[in-house]
Amino acid sequence: MKKVGIAVLGLGWMGQAHSRSMLRIPSLFPDRDVQPELIVCADVDASRRERAVQDFGFLEAVEDWQQAVNDPRVDAVWVTSPNMMHIPMIEAACAAGKAVFSEKPIGGKPEHAVAALAAATAAGVKSGVGYNYLWAPLVIHAKSLIESGEIGEITHYRGRFLSMYGSDELGLLTWRFYLDQAGYGVTSDILSHSVSMAQFLAGPISEVVGMKNMTITHRPIPQEGAAGHYGRGKPEDPKGLVENEDFASMLCTFESGATGTFEASRTMVGPESQNAFEIYGTKGAIYWNLERLNELSVYRLTEDLSSGFTTVFGGDRFPYHGAFAPGQANNIGFEDLVAIEDLAFLQSLVNDTSFSPSFTEAVDVVNVQQALINSWETRAWEPVISLAPEGN
Ligand SMILES: NC(=O)c1ccc[n+]([C@@H]2O[C@H](COP(=O)([O-])OP(=O)(O)OC[C@H]3O[C@@H](n4cnc5c(N)ncnc54)[C@H](O)[C@@H]3O)[C@@H](O)[C@H]2O)c1
Known part of the structure; x- marks a missing residue:
């Protein structure tokens, strides 16, 4: 070893x-x-x-x-x-x-x-x-269902990451809210997860048009020590300016011709960590939502039209799941996905095999982000252009 x-x-x-x-x-x-x-x-x-x-x-x-x-x-x-x-x-x-x-x-x-x-x-x-999230066993299963034609040709993709991490006005002004520490706001932080998921499951995105918004402009400045992501200040704490976007949305077209809609927010009240997709095909549909990481909803169109959504629970019959819990419907969680990705990366190092998602796929995501940023300026559809350096 x-x-x-x-x-x-x-x-x-x-x-x-x-x-x-x-x-x-x-x-x-x-x-x-x-x-x-x-x-x-x-x-x-x-x-x-x-x-x-x-x-x-x-x-x-x-x-x-x-x-x-x-x-x-x-x-x-x-x-x-x-x-x-x-x-x-x-x-x-x-x-x-x-x-x-x-x-x-x-x-x-x-x-x-x-x-x-x-x-x-x-x-x-x-x-x-x-x-x-690309390593969630049921996401990997969703990809194999799509690839084996179970839901036919994809016609429409709905992606969203609606998180409440910034929904409290007393949520601390951590590095995520500064341009010089975070860069962009939700487009970098969580829309990136949705776009990586979409391109993993439904292929490249070719054009986008979108909008952004800021809903909480000032937050308490952390007063002592390392401020955690979910830390909360006091009403009397001094406040500083939020410098990047709280909300972003976009319409898109995939290279396949499918359409897509995306939303990301850190300030909406209600959805706590709704990193979710709904994929519609000519023969069925697949839904997944991080809030229910261990469930996949699958709809298969039947000849007699008696179809309905079926809930598939996670279990050791899906990739990696059995390392954490045997049998069916014994749940896995957020950090288990991190262990899976770390194992896969380490294995690729010692076996000298390729690994994905790598920086190549990270650039695939920012190609879309750049088109979205362009569309904020032009208020028009923008093509997704590869920013990858020559030879990559
Ligand atoms: N994949 C995911 O689901 C996920 C979830 C959360 C965060 N992230 C990403 O992980 C990264 C870190 O986010 P986080 O939530 O863990 O942040 P965090 O604020 O909890 O932790 C950042 C750590 O970096 C340390 N640090 C700051 N400047 C440093 C420096 N110059 N040298 C050494 N250490 C320094 C801080 O003291 C802190 O301990 C971000 O890029 C974020 O986008 C990914």
Whole structure:
């Protein structure tokens, strides 16, 4: 079994999720070819560095992420910092010849994902991007149903990611709300998940027209320590300006000729984490919603027109599910998808096989994002043009 030494850059929500995955992978996947080893964690927050060593068992935790990247014991770097830190970290990891797995969206603006792909290609290192929902066992099953023609030709795709993480006016002004730390708002943060899912299931998007909105313009400034994603301030706390969009929507056309509609919001009240799709074909339909991660709704048109939606529960008959829970309808959760993607990426490193979604697929997402941004300006349909560097 080959060992892979790992550096994690940023031990917030996702840095912890990936670190926990590395610890769980050996017991979850006994048949693996790879042994992940948590070598070094970098974080600017001292209490998180302490946790890295004490609770996660990293050999070391450092303040300077460059030190972690250049550590000779490190073979692969996980980038789990705020968006606008992704690119310097990815470029340094590539320059040091390390494989790199970055959380989505890769930077905060389209050009950042493009730069990441250029750096990985130039260095000849493997890359991965954290579009973790593509690894949900029932999403993989949905893809196989589509590919085997179960719902016929896709005619329409509805994608949405409606989250309540910013719906509280006292929700803290964390890095996600600043242009220089997050880049764009929901289009980078969560519409990117919907677009990656759509292109995974229904193929490339070729043109879009869309709109954006901002609904909460000021938020409390965090007063102490590292502010968590779901942290809440007090009414008397000083407030600062939100700099990027809370809402985005778009109409699109797929290369196949199918139509699509997309919505993403971080401030709507009601949908708590509704990362969902509805796919309509000539012979059926498929629905999935993260809020019900372990259920897939499938409609198959029957000759006698007695059709109806059927609920398929998750279970060990679907890919990866049995690693977490045996049998049927014993549920898996968010971090299990992170463990699956981490295992798949690690396996691709030791077996030298291709991995998707990589920085190539991250650029496929920002190609659509750029067309949407263009359409905010022109208020017209915009073509999706490949931004991938030559030769990619
Ligand atoms: N795939 C998913 O489902 C998912 C979910 C949440 C976040 N994300 C992505 O993960 C990334 C991190 O988001 P998060 O919610 O974990 O953020 P977070 O704020 O919880 O954590 C970020 C961490 O980075 C650290 N950090 C900041 N600057 C640093 C620097 N210069 N050097 C080292 N560490 C530094 C912070 O102290 C913090 O511990 C983002 O790109 C986000 O888009 C993905």
